[in-house]
Amino acid sequence: MEMPVPDAAIISGKDRIVARLVAALPPGTVISDPAETLAYECDGLAAYSCAPLAVILPRTTAEVSAALKICHEMSVPVVPRGAGTSLAGGATPTADCVILGIARMTEVLEVDLDSRIIRVETGRTNLAVTGAVEEHGFFYAPDPSSQLACAIAGNIAMNSGGAHCLKYGVTTNNLLGVTMVMMDGTVTEIGGAYLDAGGLDLLALICGSEGQLGVVTEATLRILPKPEGARPVLIGYDSNEVAGACVSDIIKAGVLPVAIEFMDRPCIRATEAFANAGYPDCEALLIVEVEGSPAEIDEQFAIILEIARRHDPVELRQSASPEESARIWLGRKSAFGAMGQMGDYMCLDGTIPVSQLPFVLRRIGELSDEFGLKVGNVFHAGDGNMHPLILYDANAPGQLELCEAMGAEILKLCVEVGGCLTGEHGVGIEKRDLMTYQYAPEDLEIQMAVKDVFDPGWLLNPAKVFPLGASAARRVAAE
């Protein structure tokens, strides 16, 4: 992945920049010792790393504002950072940037159960948001698998999804308001503890903007009452086509499962070897989870099972207890770990129309043969969000490049069948140069024009999302 040539003038001005930041911020807020900034040199896309100029770890919105104002005046690029779990390289530094991490801002500012909202500082982890309301029977719905570590700030910046988004939606559907600091230090409030912020839908722009429009320091989120219970059913099929048809039929029948997960044979075999969950050795495996009281779950199971049987399954197993549920989920939950045991992997997340599932899985199999790299598929089938895991050997020369080339082919395929490059992980640096497959030049131009409005100097996370060639003029003009 190419990165822009760092600005030598900024790098040589490091001492001056750090001195101004240190003078303006409380002790311990600015880190510039290379031994300490090391921890910030990459995010979840660990194949790419680069030490930043310095790291700022503010404790308040006012400190964020003061820091940004200085960086703005000195034209220093800023890369906002939450917990650094981005899989797309959204938080990857450049040598001439300052990392602005909000991990120290973790407070719960308000809980209003009657209005069903929580307001938090955005350094709080996703799981800790639910943690703050759980005892009252509420939860925060978007639940990325990284929820123990990832911050709400990163969730907002990436518009993250989770296992339950088929029913509850992704971050943008659960975000009501933000406090955001603009690059010039201006603090602004958008939305709040009410539905549909007034005026243009700026929240929609901010959510998913990958830290390029402003630094979000506080968020008002919708919380929901916990369902009475949830149980999965496991269904195995001998062909991907049939499994795909079963998914469509379940969706059409009016059942609204919280999750429909799909695993293909390579992935089933890998997880069986690793976790021994007792999955059948079949072509395609579905896990469908529904919620409600025991009787309500049974009512939905009856419908799902009837549909599943119509398609002649090789395995059909419904959970009747928490233990059985855990066993059904065990393999799915260890899928990434199991694939990781087999080697290094790259995880893509292109989304496709559900009707294209069988075709796309077949093509991925063919690409796997062509490139000579193993692929396992485990993904959210209900909404067509694929997660092909391509195995490679990071230590073998050329393998990373081969893997990336194959990844690019898969993502182009997703776009060709009417889908998109990324369903929940974001563009970052990883898919930046593939954007031209999904968008015409003028479609990218209008998006960059939006960034012009929020950040005219192109200082916020400038090397992400847009192909470097497309954003070059703006980034250069800004210097």
Place this chain on the structure above:
Amino acid sequence: MRPETEAELAHMIADATGPLRIVGGGTRSFGAGAGEALSTAGLSGVTLYEPGALTLVVRAGTPLAEVEDVLAAEGQRLAFEPMDHRSLLGTSGAPTIGGMVAANVSGPRRIAVGACRDFLLGVRFVDGMGRVLKNGGRVMKNVTGYDLTRLMAGSYGTLGVISEVSLKVLPIPRACLTLALDGLDDARAVAALSRALGSPYEVSGAAHLAAGHKHTMIRLEGFDASVAYRAEQMRALLAEFGDWQLEEDCTVWQEIRDVTALQGGGDVWRVSARPTDGPMLAARATGADVVYDWGGGLIWLRVPVGTDVRAALGDFAGHATLVRAAPEVKARLGMFHPATPPVAAIEAGLRARFDPRGILNPGLMTPREGAA
């Protein structure tokens, strides 16, 4: 002007020399209205419908009723329950998909499933320079680049003229029940609605008609046995508020959706606020006729002509939109809530990029400057 294709639409906008007034079905004509009329009626038809994938792609000028028929034939619907503005605004004509999206029109089910913008998967539109642009697509999850799709929802045609949208649709549940109770005052009613919405029983409507019988309503939808079970649980949960009646007829929600209680004379305001603030805010608008939806978070107010409701409400978290009033009242009070200076500056910046000549529905959403 009445383009028959997206390309024609693009040419007409590129060649326009003065302001354009974008018209769908004309049923939500909220005001402004200078400029030559540009009708989207020629851009009509469903281009793709995959019931098994819950996706619909449809041209902007397509009548909403036509779309609803197509969906109903497969047992599906637009789950956000778009309001029909005709009775409230006294307009005629046939609402279009484009108008619905441009005004982000949603109904009572918004609290459970989301607003129109939450069901919007992608858009094609022509900006103020005549450029044909697209964003999003037709899949359920998409974070590829900035979300201009949702930005277009609720932009009232001021950023571009929508030519085609993709929407997520949902199956129509088999059963619906309404729990109803008369006689609660506003604060008690909202307390009951909050309790209902805080339960695991998946409320899909929570409204209170403050006038007359003081009618409070809670809607449950789903499979038969499930809805019956939830209704019983709910009655027990809310027993302290009174003896809730079960009604199988859910058509009453259409009246809530369309705010039929406030049709006729007077100005109508729509206030979005923190649900528990609802009764306090309604009380500040002394003498208003009040309808609460969204568990108290959406407050419809009918007031005497020319009343400045924003002044009466004072400082609060939320916003007040003047939905129905004579043009001179709208001109004086402004349809949209004023924005803070930073937000107004961002909005002005966006308008300058999407419509540099300022020809698309000029003045409809502006000015928004001024302290909030």
